[in-house]
Amino acid sequence: MSRKIKLLWDFRGPDAKETAKHHTIHLKEFATLEKLAFFEIDIEEKNPMLFSAFITVDEKDMKIYRDALKPHRGEIG
Structure with missing residues (x-):
């Protein structure tokens, strides 16, 4: 069974939430255009x-x- 990898992009500042939301649109577009599978696309608040x-x-x-979108970090799980 293959593992799930969570790729993350961090956004800071007063507009961080809206920027992160907007970034999810581009993640969905990329997956659709490249016909790639994914489990979930969303945002999470650290503070x-x-x-x-x-x-x-x-x-x-x-x-x-990873190679196409250059995430800031990744997590297993």
Whole structure:
């Protein structure tokens, strides 16, 4: 069974939430255009001035996403 990888992009400042929300649109567009599978695309709040946009993908597809989209970090799970 393959692992799930969560790729994250961090946004800071008073507009972080809206920027992270907007970034999810581009993540969905990329996955659709490239016909790539994903499990979830959403945002998460670390604090009111730090939000992350993320996409959770299968480990086998992680390098495609990573190389094309340059996430700030990744997590297993």
